Amino acid sequence: MKKAKSTLSSVLLVCLSLIWLSPIYIILANSFKSRDEMYVNPLGMPVKFSLEYYSGAMEKMNFLRAFGVSLVITIVSVAIIVVLCAMAAWMMARSDGKLSKAIYYTLILTMLIPFQTLMMPLMQEMNSLEKLLGFQIKDTIGGLIFMYIGFGAGMGVFMFYGFVKGSLPRTLEEAAIIDGCNTWQLFWRVVFPLMKPTIITLVILDVIWIWNDYLLPSLTLKSASNRTIPIGTQIFFGQYTIEWNMAMAALMLTIIPVVVFYLCAQKHIVKGVAAGAVKG
Amino acid sequence: MIPFLLTVVVPFFQGIGYSFVSWNGMAKTAKVFVGFQNYMAVFSDKRFLDSLVRTTLFTVVTVAIVNTLALAFALWTTSRIKARNAGRAMLFMPYLIGGLILGYVWNYILGYGMSLVANATNNSTLFFNWLSNKQYALYAMIVVATWQMAGYMMIIYIAGLEAISGDVLEAAQIDGASGWRNLISIKLPLLMPSITICLFLTLSNCFKIYDVNVSLTGGGPANATEMISMNIYNEIFVKSNFGLGQAKAVVFFFLVALITFFQVRMTSNKEVEC
Numbered sequence: 001m002k003k004a005k006s007t008l009s010s011v012l013l014v015c016l017s018l019i020w021l022s023p024i025y026i027i028l029a030n031s032f033k034s035r036d037e038m039y040v041n042p043l044g045m046p047v048k049f050s051l052e053y054y055s056g057a058m059e060k061m062n063f064l065r066a067f068g069v070s071l072v073i074t075i076v077s078v079a080i081i082v083v084l085c086a087m088a089a090w091m092m093a094r095s096d097g098k099l100s101k102a103i104y105y106t107l108i109l110t111m112l113i114p115f116q117t118l119m120m121p122l123m124q125e126m127n128s129l130e131k132l133l134g135f136q137i138k139d140t141i142g143g144l145i146f147m148y149i150g151f152g153a154g155m156g157v158f159m160f161y162g163f164v165k166g167s168l169p170r171t172l173e174e175a176a177i178i179d180g181c182n183t184w185q186l187f188w189r190v191v192f193p194l195m196k197p198t199i200i201t202l203v204i205l206d207v208i209w210i211w212n213d214y215l216l217p218s219l220t221l222k223s224a225s226n227r228t229i230p231i232g233t234q235i236f237f238g239q240y241t242i243e244w245n246m247a248m249a250a251l252m253l254t255i256i257p258v259v260v261f262y263l264c265a266q267k268h269i270v271k272g273v274a275a276g277a278v279k280g
Numbered sequence: 281m282i283p284f285l286l287t288v289v290v291p292f293f294q295g296i297g298y299s300f301v302s303w304n305g306m307a308k309t310a311k312v313f314v315g316f317q318n319y320m321a322v323f324s325d326k327r328f329l330d331s332l333v334r335t336t337l338f339t340v341v342t343v344a345i346v347n348t349l350a351l352a353f354a355l356w357t358t359s360r361i362k363a364r365n366a367g368r369a370m371l372f373m374p375y376l377i378g379g380l381i382l383g384y385v386w387n388y389i390l391g392y393g394m395s396l397v398a399n400a401t402n403n404s405t406l407f408f409n410w411l412s413n414k415q416y417a418l419y420a421m422i423v424v425a426t427w428q429m430a431g432y433m434m435i436i437y438i439a440g441l442e443a444i445s446g447d448v449l450e451a452a453q454i455d456g457a458s459g460w461r462n463l464i465s466i467k468l469p470l471l472m473p474s475i476t477i478c479l480f481l482t483l484s485n486c487f488k489i490y491d492v493n494v495s496l497t498g499g500g501p502a503n504a505t506e507m508i509s510m511n512i513y514n515e516i517f518v519k520s521n522f523g524l525g526q527a528k529a530v531v532f533f534f535l536v537a538l539i540t541f542f543q544v545r546m547t548s549n550k551e552v553e554c
Contacts, residue, residue: 010363013356017370023385023427024373026393042396112540114488116509117533120516120526212378214491215513230380230491237384237495244392251384258376266369269376273432274439277477 024255031248038244053249057236060246063253065225066232070211073141073228077148078206082199084149085156090191092157093164094173104161111154115215122147123219139222147216152206159276163198164191197275204265204272211258229254318527327503328528331511338418338507339486342425346482347475349430354437355463368438372431379428383495386424387411390496414504417497421505424492429485433478440474441467472551479547484540508532 030038031053032046057063092100126137137143168191176190192199214230221231233254236247262269322328353371357364374382391411398407410416444467452466468475490509493499499506499514506514512532516525 006359006361009356009359010361013361013363013367017367020427021370021373023389026389027385030388030393039396040400042393042400112537113533114484114509114529114536116488116490116512117529119513120522120529208376212380212491214378214380214494230378233381233384234495237387242392244388247384248388251381254381255377259373262369262373262376270368270372270435273372273375274435277436277439277481 027248027251027255031245031252033245035245053245054253057246057250057253061232061235061250061253062224062227063232063250066227066229067257069141069226070228073145073148073217074207074210077145077152077210078203080145080149081152081156081206082202085153085202086160086192086195086199087187088153089157089160090164090187093161094170104157107154107157111158115151119215119219126220138220139226141226144217144220147220148210151216152209155205156202159198159202160195163195168194200268201272201275204269205276208273318523319531321524322527322531325524325528327506328508328511328515331503331506331508334418334505335487335489335507338421338425338489339483342422342429342486343479343482345422345426346429346433347478349426350433350478351437351471353430353434354441355467357434358438358441368434372435374427375429375432379489379491380495382424382428383492386420386427387496390416390420390423411497412501414501417501417505420496421489421492421507424496425486425489428492429482433482436478436481437471437474440471444470469550472547476544476547476551479543480540483543484536487536487539 026043029045030042032049032051033041034050037047092104123138126143130137137146172194173186173190176186181189212230217228217231218234221227233250236242236250353367357368357371377385391409394407395409398404401407410420448466448470449462452462457465488509489507490513493505493507493510497505499510508528509532512525512528515521515528519525
């Protein structure tokens with residue numbers, strides 16, 4: 001009896017999950033259909049699988065280029081955020097000065113500021129910086145990465161600071177110093193490896209954020225060669241006519257890498273998201 | 281730390297400065313100091329106030345639905361059944377796909393797709409283009425936001441549920457607590473920290489929602505689904521009222537900060553030790 005109940009519950013859960021994901025199925029099924037077929041058969045499986053719309057969509061949004069841009073921006077930003085925040089948080093947590101307390105609390109408080117409050121002055125500031133320094137910042141990948149580091153600093157420092165204060169024993173560092181470690185070695189050989197759980201959490205949260213971010217790149221990246229994946233998808237959804245078959249192929253193209261990433265790192269992602277929330 | 285100063289701290293103070301001037305964004309035109317006039321204008325701007333009310337309603341409804349669903353999912357997938365891991369994985373999936381893409385997916389389903397189904401089935405009372413109906417377009421926003429966030433919150437509730445020690449639940453069972461009693465008197469009070477976090481995340485995400493708004497409805501039909509974020513964006517980058525738009529942005533900051541502050545204080549007061 002109990003077993004039957006639990007099997008029933010399992011079956012129901014799987015049904016619910018499949019219904020939950022049905023929107024993705026609808027996009028997938030329709031990305032293979034011609035316009036006429038879509039019209040008579042909007043929900044069923046396609047009759048034949050033609051990849052015509054996929055190749056069209058890939059060409060139109062310059063998928064490989066956009067994928068590369070997104071990948072570079074995400075990887076470089078996240079790597080720099082992790083290393084810089086780990087260093088900064090460690091130093092701040094280990095010093096008792098008033099200055100480091102002040103910096104720490106500024107970082108935490110600014111996490112509350114919505115991006116919409118900063119976007120216009122940020123763009124103006126970048127304009128005047130460009131004039132002052134004489135090189136381009138807006139519409140460059142480096143400039144965007146620079147801004148992501150700034151926006152990611154608050155949460156990164158917050159999480160590492162909590163880890164150092166909470167679960168990194170000071171005695172361990174003292175022992176390493178007695179063994180002849182200098183600060184640089186101490187960080188890379190002792191502190192950084194021990195931070196691994198926090199690093200994984202932060203990487204997962206920041207990757208999800210930066211890969212999917214839309215507003216900041218839409219404000220800074222104007223030229224076609226710098227399009228990220230979300231910005232590239234936008235070109236399929238014009239004001240008046242939408243070529244739905246191609247648009248859906250494009251949506252699938254953007255969803256597939258995310259699914260692959262998820263399947264590869266599912267355990268870490270679920271753990272990271274849960275841990276990130278508890279710390280945040 | 282330089283990127284942080286340049287991208288967050290400096291713009292924040294600059295932004296407060298901009299909110300006191302009247303300016304159209306052109307480098308050539310002068311910025312005229314107008315004092316608090318922009319702020320007065322914000323509170324007499326009907327379109328802004330409408331979008332504020334709309335965003336608040338949207339947030340209240342979505343937060344309630346998302347958290348109820350997420351908690352139900354979490355309770356279900358922590359029961360000892362075989363499919364629990366597969367279920368979790370599938371229910372969490374939508375969160376990983378960005379808001380912009382999700383909005384486009386549903387843009388097809390609730391818009392064009394719905395009208396196709398209506399055609400194929402000759403039933404237009406049940407199936408019609410939601411996105412061209414003012415009221416249903418707002419429902420569409422709620423559906424999509426729910427679909428995006430419920431799985432994410434579920435993961436946080438699961439972490440909270442798994443942290444509750446088995447001893448407490450066993451003790452309750454011995455005392456004769458049934459399933460419901462167990463949930464209301466034991467699990468929910470012990471889950472308060474997770475509830476605080478989830479309410480905070482859903483509240484601030486709903487209030488700041490922008491991507492889904494852009495891709496799902498574009499604010500339409502006839503501005504009926506324009507949320508605050510989009511209103512600010514349009515004021516600055518479409519209508520070129522930089523001063524007024526920035527004043528709205530500053531008001532927006534104080535609103536988000538105040539609301540989340542009170543929510544966190546209220547719910548964390550209810551947390552219990554065990």
